[in-house]
Amino acid sequence: MQNNPVIVDIARSPMGRGKAGGALSEVHPADLLMQVLVGIVERNKLDPGLVDDLIMGCVSQAGEQAVPTGRTAWLAAGYPLHVPCTMVERRCGSSQQAVHFAAQGIAAGAYEIVLAGGIESMSRVPMGSARMGKDPHGVAYEQRFPGTVGQGISAELIAARWGISREAMDAYSARSHQLAEQARVAGHLAREIVAIDTPAGRVSEDETIRASSTAEGLAQLKTSFNNDEIAARFPEIDWSVTAGNSSQITDGASVALVMSEKMAGKLGLRPRARFVAFDVIADDPLLMLTAPIPATQRALAKAGLKVDDIDHYEVNEAFASVPLAWLKDIKADPARLNPRGGAIALGHPLGASGTRLMSSMLYGLEETGGRYGLQTMCEAGGQ
Template sequence: MTDAVIVAARRTPTGKRNGVLSGVHPADLSAHVLEDLVKTAGVDPALVEDVIWGTVSQTGEQTGDIARTAALSAGFPETVTGVTVDRQCGSSQQAVHFAAAGIIAGQYDIVIAGGVESMSRVPMGSSSQGANPYGERFMARYDGVKPNQGIGAEMIGEQWGFTRTQVDELAIESHARAAAATDSGAFESQIAPVETEHGRISADEGIRRGGTVEGLAKLSTVFKEDGIVTAGNSSQISDGSAALLMMSDAKAKELGLTPIARVHTAVLAGSDPVIMLTGPIPATQKALARSGLSVDDIGVFEVNEAFATVPLAWQHEIGADWAKVNPNGGAIAMGHPLGGSGARLMTTMVHHMQANGIRYGLQTMCEGGGQANATILELL
């Protein structure tokens, strides 16, 4: 059977809201990582058959099928098509799934999967422009409750009994791990530096050093007065883009390229859309069952830190070794540029697997609507 393999994975640094990348149009930010990706791999962009691009807020500067605009902005030939995907926070992880399925089915030989979100320029929620996306039948089914991710994070805290100290401790550890990875040079092989009005940006902007649990304890909760979720233990609003060059194993061999990893297993799971953020638990269970692997077979996990309660609940139910979970930090430290986050996590994971000789890695993300993707990669 044909394997879908990853031959290169690159990302921009992540910028803070209204930070160092805020002056870059999202199509140009996408174009930068696309151009860098094919250059890194040494592949003629004319060979790319499609660009599958995740973007959540498809309005304003991120509308008009930004995948196609990005490919043309990157200088790719006009023969290279593009399609934009929205599975909320998992959009670019879903792009990888679509790319892998197309390759295995024989519809593609070479495709790029990734995504972008400039949350500075296209604010979260702006695509609905104040409209109610939930019709009468949805509201009737869920007793008139409109899903809210922050409230969902608080509901997880209540259901699993997490304390404010636990979520703040996770946040501090996320920043510490990301800072250590930055200092060790672990991100250098994956980051495509961006030239901006602020200079050459080559590091993630949101990482904070020297924080303490005592310091985070001073922050007010955001969604519930007596709750545990604060800005300090939630993912950062960010700008960023990431992309993976994927192809069939036969095409990689024909081009003389050495694949980094193959897509071993790719699944989806649905869960309660009100609590919304628990989908990674059944998605991980489904991925492990379908792959025939156990949790102990997995050498690294990337579980998106949308809120600290999400990986805490996931770890409680899955039982993974915490040292293997987000070893280089997560979205609390490095940011969460919605449509680009799935590809960012996968880029970080595949480079970590390569650098450390880890055979299997598993990535999962919670997504709006109560969904989750889970992907297992195998190092080649």
């Protein structure tokens, strides 16, 4: 198929803790994304003038991320003026959606080459900056869904309704750190990382992995979202979500090089993966984080595959209860779930996480000789 979209490469920055003093906190988000763009262009010996579009995800499009950060990063790299950019905001799935749009545009014949990815500097543009404290829902929404809760409460509700214990979440979270550390020590993570120059020096490894994490240690942490009013409304909640069994606030950028199979052949570049099926769906906005379950079921049906056909699953670890509920409903093999660690260990730089997951999946499949990978992410609003 002439317009068959393929992935040629994916690169990402190291993950830095998203707070003052974090490894990447002194780097402007445009400069952070610029360095990943330069890394992927140079290692593929790509003529940047051939790129048809930049599609970049970013959630908090305010402050230093208020202008099209992808466009700024591209021009900062010294690349051609004629290459356009658009920014995508589908909450935590923003860069995953950017890759979908890239592949769909190529399949439609609108593009030949797209760089799709995302950026989020959570130390410099804190989560929620774009709202500036204002009500984001409005009167009519609140009438339909009174008393909307935050994602932490949604994670608690999922734990309660799926029967997931604090012990199970802490054990899963320790596993995330241990698997990420194993991948780091084996040199697997280095293959996908573009080192980032900062005022304090070059950063080439993830700052977020805590190799010494154990379930016993995580059990000592206090729960994060206790609230008497919420407890009265939802007596089933057992208060079990902590900072240790949740994703880390993180700075990071990631970019995928997506092109038509025909163009890859013309440029002498090897396609490393193809797209089999896409799905996006929304679910209950109160539970908010459950849509990966129906999205998985629909994507498998579209692909004509069973869950056992999939060699590698990437389910974003927004909170430990999310992949654990997914496992229960999908009845998937736990050993294939986030086998190189997930966002609990590697962090969750909102707009960049989709292509970070895709990077973990692509490199993981290559390391194990697997054929099929499945990626899914929960997004705010129940998507």
